[in-house]
Amino acid sequence: MAAPDIAAPAVAPPNIAAPDVAFRPPTARKTSETPQPYSRMVTESDTEGQNSRLVVSGASKSYGRPGARREALANVDFTMDRGQFVSIIGPSGCGKSTLLRLMAGLEHPDTGSVSIFGTPPAEASAVKMIGFMPQVPALLPWLTVIDNVKIPSKVNRRADARRRLQPGHLHPGEGDPVALLTELGLGDSLRALPHELSGGMQQRVAIARAFATQADVLLMDEPFSALDEFTREATQDQLLKLWEKFVTTVVFVTHSVSEAVVLSDAVVVMSPRPGHIAAVVPIDVPRPRRNGLVEAKVLHDYEDLIRSKLQLAGVNPR
Amino acid sequence: MSEVWGVTRSRWSPRFWLPTVVAVVLAGLLWEWVAISNPYLLPRLGQVGLQLVTNTSYYLDNAWVTLSEALIGLAIGLVSAFVVAVLVTESGLLRRAIMPLAVILNVTPVVAIAPALVVAFGFGPAPKLIVTALITFFPILMNLITGLNSVSPSVLQVFTTLHASRLEILGRLRLPGSLPYLFAALRVVFPLSLVGAVVAEFTAPGAGKGLGTVISVASSNSRLAVVYAAIACLAAMGSLLLLFVILLERRVLRWHESQLSRRN
Numbered sequence A: 001m002a003a004p005d006i007a008a009p010a011v012a013p014p015n016i017a018a019p020d021v022a023f024r025p026p027t028a029r030k031t032s033e034t035p036q037p038y039s040r041m042v043t044e045s046d047t048e049g050q051n052s053r054l055v056v057s058g059a060s061k062s063y064g065r066p067g068a069r070r071e072a073l074a075n076v077d078f079t080m081d082r083g084q085f086v087s088i089i090g091p092s093g094c095g096k097s098t099l100l101r102l103m104a105g106l107e108h109p110d111t112g113s114v115s116i117f118g119t120p121p122a123e124a125s126a127v128k129m130i131g132f133m134p135q136v137p138a139l140l141p142w143l144t145v146i147d148n149v150k151i152p153s154k155v156n157r158r159a160d161a162r163r164r165l166q167p168g169h170l171h172p173g174e175g176d177p178v179a180l181l182t183e184l185g186l187g188d189s190l191r192a193l194p195h196e197l198s199g200g201m202q203q204r205v206a207i208a209r210a211f212a213t214q215a216d217v218l219l220m221d222e223p224f225s226a227l228d229e230f231t232r233e234a235t236q237d238q239l240l241k242l243w244e245k246f247v248t249t250v251v252f253v254t255h256s257v258s259e260a261v262v263l264s265d266a267v268v269v270m271s272p273r274p275g276h277i278a279a280v281v282p283i284d285v286p287r288p289r290r291n292g293l294v295e296a297k298v299l300h301d302y303e304d305l306i307r308s309k310l311q312l313a314g315v316n317p318r
Numbered sequence B: 001m002s003e004v005w006g007v008t009r010s011r012w013s014p015r016f017w018l019p020t021v022v023a024v025v026l027a028g029l030l031w032e033w034v035a036i037s038n039p040y041l042l043p044r045l046g047q048v049g050l051q052l053v054t055n056t057s058y059y060l061d062n063a064w065v066t067l068s069e070a071l072i073g074l075a076i077g078l079v080s081a082f083v084v085a086v087l088v089t090e091s092g093l094l095r096r097a098i099m100p101l102a103v104i105l106n107v108t109p110v111v112a113i114a115p116a117l118v119v120a121f122g123f124g125p126a127p128k129l130i131v132t133a134l135i136t137f138f139p140i141l142m143n144l145i146t147g148l149n150s151v152s153p154s155v156l157q158v159f160t161t162l163h164a165s166r167l168e169i170l171g172r173l174r175l176p177g178s179l180p181y182l183f184a185a186l187r188v189v190f191p192l193s194l195v196g197a198v199v200a201e202f203t204a205p206g207a208g209k210g211l212g213t214v215i216s217v218a219s220s221n222s223r224l225a226v227v228y229a230a231i232a233c234l235a236a237m238g239s240l241l242l243l244f245v246i247l248l249e250r251r252v253l254r255w256h257e258s259q260l261s262r263r264n
Helices: A044-048 A096-104 A121-126 A145-154 A158-165 A177-183 A199-212 A229-246 A257-263 A296-312 B014-037 B045-054 B056-090 B092-107 B110-121 B126-148 B153-161 B166-203 B211-220 B224-252
Strands: A053-063 A070-081 A085-089 A111-116 A130-133 A217-221 A249-254 A266-271 A276-282
Touching: A053 A096, A070 A096, A070 A111, A070 A249, A070 A276, A085 A096, A085 A257, A096 A111, A096 A121, A096 A130, A096 A217, A096 A249, A111 A121, A121 A130, A130 A199, A130 B153, A145 A177, A145 A199, A177 A199, A177 A229, A199 A217, A199 A229, A229 A257, A249 A257, A257 A296, A266 A296, A276 A296, B014 B045, B045 B056, B045 B224, B056 B092, B056 B126, B056 B166, B056 B211, B056 B224, B092 B126, B110 B126, B110 B166, B126 B166, B153 B166, B166 B211, B166 B224, B211 B224
Parallel strands: A085 A249, A085 A266, A130 A217, A217 A249
Antiparallel strands: A053 A070, A053 A111, A266 A276
């Protein structure tokens, strides 16, 4: 990892008073050396707008028997643009995982709807537009690292052809499993079995698996919560690198305020009883942000802002 | 972990093999003492050994018959348990239809069914195979059902968002995931298959071959040395079958937790 560049341009102080544009358009993202091979703004389907947004509108979800129902989500509206990295933060029971499962099509809203770039989640997952990454690595213990990364391309093969015809889909090409794993520092472990790897390495294999299908949106449910602080920061950096390279859309559920700030274009603050969105905080900090490239103070200001929003929402964050 | 209490546990160190040897020698001495004082209780070990050495081909012949009955019966039990396990885990309807029957079959003592099977199928190999299959069927079935249902919810979520078909989930998740459970069952049913074959041979003695027949005939003639020579053959076969399963398990389940402590 290179040391922070001293000659880097000074970072502008954060605009705490929310900027006019709630979400920066994806083109605003610039990476230092990687040229972006696909420009998403010239695609025809984008002109419709519908196909370039992930939309949850008026979604409610309750669990339990009639009479003893618990409302997990109440009338949630949520919109994000293609190419963004959005984190959802909130205490346990605020419905953030439920919201993620609705987007993944693992559950259906009682009322309201979800649209993944113009497609309902069930159809989107049928053509492999969605990549899901749970809390645990969820690797298959009997497969080697490389075979675990290849598994998404081996199931539901029919989807690959159909996906190219899907209106809301942009196909940037297949992610080469070996290249992905090498990029994640696992080039020497291609033939290893999952149990031979540390927890952090297993989670990186899971990241490679998520990126291997080049899904249009990656839904991540607290993927780093089981990692120690150092491993977690290194893994965040690697996730950001891949996200910048592959121009993916990421929805990232987390418990950690600092993690949400360093990763995201916008942080969605949720609040429980019943689960709803309490605030949306855009993080207007230039990228790349990894390895202390950004002044710590700027990030801390955002962290304080989000903590105050969480407190307003009746939550005591760490 | 090769270091325990600061002692290197090598296979060749006396600390490793001495306890076993001492226990075996003590058991042998006890046996001899009982055999000398009560000749009708146990034969002398020398007599049993002499039987095995002088009539080697006789015992090998009969052992082969029993072993092949046991293994073919086991294969039938394994295949049918596999098919039933997949059917009942994939379909709730079939589970409700089949499971009560399987449980009734399990709680019925197979030994009690054996004579009826001899009446129905005669003195040929058929009743022996059926008894062996019946006795091995249920342990495999129960373990396979547990194994097929043991897929982690997170992995299932990943596969669901990829829209994997049921067949893909069965072939790529459920079946490989059930292998540790299958091997736990195989460790039990490989030796158990010999029990099935011998029990079936008891019920139809004097017909054909097999160690069960040898034991049955020899014991009615009070030829204890022959009885125990046949028993020794059965014990040796049981040990070999168990060894085979354990070696196979080590190869197939390299990835599983149960094998992890073995390597460093």
